[in-house]
Amino acid sequence: MSALAAPPSKRLLKGNEAICLGAVAAGCRHYYGYPITPQNDIPEYMAAHLPALGGTFLQAESEVATINMMLGTSASGKRVMTSSSGPGISLMQEGLSYMAGSELPAVIVNISRSGPGLGGIAPSQGDYFQAVKGGGHGGYRLIVLAPHSVQEMYALTMLAFDLADKYRTPAMILGDAIVGQMKEPFVASPYDPASTVEKPWALTGCAGRERLNVKSLHLKDNEIEVHNWRLHEKYERIRKDETRAEPYMLDGATIAIVAFGTAARVGKTAIQWARKEGIAAGMLRPITLFPFPRREVFELARKVDVLLVIEMNTGQMVEDVRQSTPLHDRIAFLGKPCAMPTPEEILERIRLLAGRKV
Amino acid sequence: MSAPPGKARFSKAVYARPRSLVDVKSHFCPGCHHGTIHKIVAECIDRYGLREKTIGVACVGCSVFLYDYIDVDVVESPHGRAPAVATGVKRAQPDKFVFTYQGDGDLAAIGTSEIIHAANRGENLSVIFVNNTTYGMTGGQMAPTTMLGQKTSTTPYGRDFRGDGYPIRMAELLAGLEGTAYSARVAVSTPAQIRKSKEAVRKAFEMQINGMGLSIVEFLSTCPTNWGMKPLDAQKRVLGEMSEYFPLGVFKERVQADFA
Amino acid sequence: MGDSVTATGRIEIDFERCKACELCVPACPKVCIGMGTAINRQGYASAVFERPDDCTGCAICAETCPDACILVWR
Numbered sequence: 001m002s003a004l005a006a007p008p009s010k011r012l013l014k015g016n017e018a019i020c021l022g023a024v025a026a027g028c029r030h031y032y033g034y035p036i037t038p039q040n041d042i043p044e045y046m047a048a049h050l051p052a053l054g055g056t057f058l059q060a061e062s063e064v065a066t067i068n069m070m071l072g073t074s075a076s077g078k079r080v081m082t083s084s085s086g087p088g089i090s091l092m093q094e095g096l097s098y099m100a101g102s103e104l105p106a107v108i109v110n111i112s113r114s115g116p117g118l119g120g121i122a123p124s125q126g127d128y129f130q131a132v133k134g135g136g137h138g139g140y141r142l143i144v145l146a147p148h149s150v151q152e153m154y155a156l157t158m159l160a161f162d163l164a165d166k167y168r169t170p171a172m173i174l175g176d177a178i179v180g181q182m183k184e185p186f187v188a189s190p191y192d193p194a195s196t197v198e199k200p201w202a203l204t205g206c207a208g209r210e211r212l213n214v215k216s217l218h219l220k221d222n223e224i225e226v227h228n229w230r231l232h233e234k235y236e237r238i239r240k241d242e243t244r245a246e247p248y249m250l251d252g253a254t255i256a257i258v259a260f261g262t263a264a265r266v267g268k269t270a271i272q273w274a275r276k277e278g279i280a281a282g283m284l285r286p287i288t289l290f291p292f293p294r295r296e297v298f299e300l301a302r303k304v305d306v307l308l309v310i311e312m313n314t315g316q317m318v319e320d321v322r323q324s325t326p327l328h329d330r331i332a333f334l335g336k337p338c339a340m341p342t343p344e345e346i347l348e349r350i351r352l353l354a355g356r357k358v
Numbered sequence: 359m360s361a362p363p364g365k366a367r368f369s370k371a372v373y374a375r376p377r378s379l380v381d382v383k384s385h386f387c388p389g390c391h392h393g394t395i396h397k398i399v400a401e402c403i404d405r406y407g408l409r410e411k412t413i414g415v416a417c418v419g420c421s422v423f424l425y426d427y428i429d430v431d432v433v434e435s436p437h438g439r440a441p442a443v444a445t446g447v448k449r450a451q452p453d454k455f456v457f458t459y460q461g462d463g464d465l466a467a468i469g470t471s472e473i474i475h476a477a478n479r480g481e482n483l484s485v486i487f488v489n490n491t492t493y494g495m496t497g498g499q500m501a502p503t504t505m506l507g508q509k510t511s512t513t514p515y516g517r518d519f520r521g522d523g524y525p526i527r528m529a530e531l532l533a534g535l536e537g538t539a540y541s542a543r544v545a546v547s548t549p550a551q552i553r554k555s556k557e558a559v560r561k562a563f564e565m566q567i568n569g570m571g572l573s574i575v576e577f578l579s580t581c582p583t584n585w586g587m588k589p590l591d592a593q594k595r596v597l598g599e600m601s602e603y604f605p606l607g608v609f610k611e612r613v614q615a616d617f618a
Numbered sequence: 619m620g621d622s623v624t625a626t627g628r629i630e631i632d633f634e635r636c637k638a639c640e641l642c643v644p645a646c647p648k649v650c651i652g653m654g655t656a657i658n659r660q661g662y663a664s665a666v667f668e669r670p671d672d673c674t675g676c677a678i679c680a681e682t683c684p685d686a687c688i689l690v691w692r
Contacts, residue, residue, distance in 0.1 A: 072446020
């Protein structure tokens with residue numbers, strides 16, 4: 001109790017380290033992974049700290065093996081995490097599809113880099129489609145959380161574990177090199193799960209009960225159709241109950257940025273500058289990318305003159321924005337594939353949209 | 359109903375279904391050795407009292423239905439990934455007994471990376487590997503273990519090493535890895551072979567029980583349906599050309615754990 | 619059918635589970651098993667315990683049967 005009562009100490013922390021602290025605080029003791037830039041500080045932290053906590057750190061032979069090790073640990077009822085970046089996340093898609101089909105929780109961190117292919121190590125939001133549309137075969141969804149600060153890297157990692165367990169589905173943290181590598185003042189708030197989840201489905205040996213299976217294969221008449229509708233119903237419940245978005249300076253706003261992660265962070269600076277110039281700019285920042293804040297975007301679009309969608313790609317989330325509102329002529333887009341937009345260029349666009357001379 | 363003949367005189371059951379073998383009719387084709395191998399695995403689970411602490415890992419192919427036949431907890435793995443899934447189970451539950459059951463396409467083609475690295479890490483797992491020189495469930499295509507000259511649906515003129523490479527000897531390959539505790543190849547085409555294969559599976563299970571590392575038993579198995587043979591002729595093929603190319607024997611047997 | 623006088627064991631073949639693979643036939647050292655003609659619900663002509671008099675209850679047939687449909691008593 002005394003530890004909790006003590007004032008939380010502020011310190012400088014890297015985003016990737018905050019993810020590790022969040023995972024450990026949430027009780028994750030199993031980490032599997034394979035090296036890839038720009039997220040190597042996560043496995044390095046886990047390698048240094050998990051064994052002392054009685055956990056497992058294992059550097060796998062590939063991301064393919066990684067995700068399947070996670071499948072095994074998750075089927076055992078334990079919290080498990082990995083981190084990677086685009087090319088590695090691509091290799092995990094097979095396993096993610098199996099885990100979604102087998103309804104196994106896990107947390108996958110994507111500190112994304114540029115693509116396609118080997119692309120580059122510059123920060124990018126080019127993995128949006130892959131993250132929010134399922135990514136692998138067969139039709140499923142991941143819960144996708146998009147932190148935009150070090151503090152949020154910590155908090156959303158804890159939330160990802162809770163949501164994954166609650167809905168028995170893999171959850172992804174979609175970050176990028178900027179939020180992963182930057183240092184910010186950070187306070188380790190205590191882990192406070194909304195509810196604890198029992199796992200009666202976990203495979204622990206059939207002592208005192210009938211044997212259990214964890215599987216995604218359904219060959220009997222109609223079984224796979226029923227299974228698909230059941231998964232769909234689960235995703236609809238997630239849409240209804242777990243959508244999260246941050247409204248930022250939206251009071252009286254006529255221009256609203258819609259952006260997530262690093263793009264949102266830069267956007268906030270531009271909004272502050274624009275407000276100083278008397279332009280009523282604000283932002284809706286999706287925190288959950290799946291479920292996407294459709295209702296929030298729908299309502300916002302009716303109130304403002306312009307929705308300025310900013311992404312570090314050539315336009316992916318903007319499709320979800322278009323799906324959320326019929327007012328397509330109010331949607332503007334600023335894309336910076338594989339590069340961070342500067343506050344200056346965002347401000348310039350805001351001025352242009354506000355009808356100001358630049 | 360009247361008692362079966364001889365019931366009064368012969369009342370001691372000397373062979374019944376193993377406890378860990380689920381009492382259902384199997385889907386396997388007539389004469390397929392999967393059933394025989396399932397029985398052996400179930401008998402060995404019973405022998406060491408492992409049923410209630412076992413987690414099996416089923417792979418993709420005919421062997422995926424392991425969970426219908428072995429009365430233990432079973433997790434399904436993507437194609438070839440069973441050793442990685444089993445690693446995840448065993449690392450999370452080191453006190454449990456974990457085995458994979460994999461076919462040749464699964465272990466020796468798509469899953470080579472996972473089996474080699476699980477073995478090389480000395481993961482404390484047991485692997486049952488069924489080599490029937492073909493992809494059974496998908497209709498008899500060429501497997502990595504398909505014999506030279508063997509006609510399959512994707513080698514209609516016979517497997518030719520000049521384009522298709524050679525049948526791969528996994529038991530020997532894995533025996534060459536430091537982390538492998540036990541590697542043997544057995545067959546179940548004669549009663550004597552069945553007994554020997556039970557000994558091998560017992561050894562493999564004991565390796566895990568004693569924390570020695572990865573143990574693998576490769577079974578030379580028939581696939582009468584896709585070979586286009588009667589079951590008895592298929593067994594003759596195992597005893598003949600298959601055993602010549604894939605010699606039976608123990609290729610590695612660790613006597614002392616490398617790690618305390 | 620009365621009790622066999624010379625047998626030292628007895629088997630029972632599960633008629634419905636047998637898939638007529640015939641592997642048990644040559645496996646029996648005493649040639650006690652043959653193939654029947656009656657068709658079971660799977661569509662197979664099940665193996666039959668033809669010559670019970672010579673059965674020793676050695677259980678080799680049961681160990682050989684891939685479908686675990688032979689029980690053995692001694």
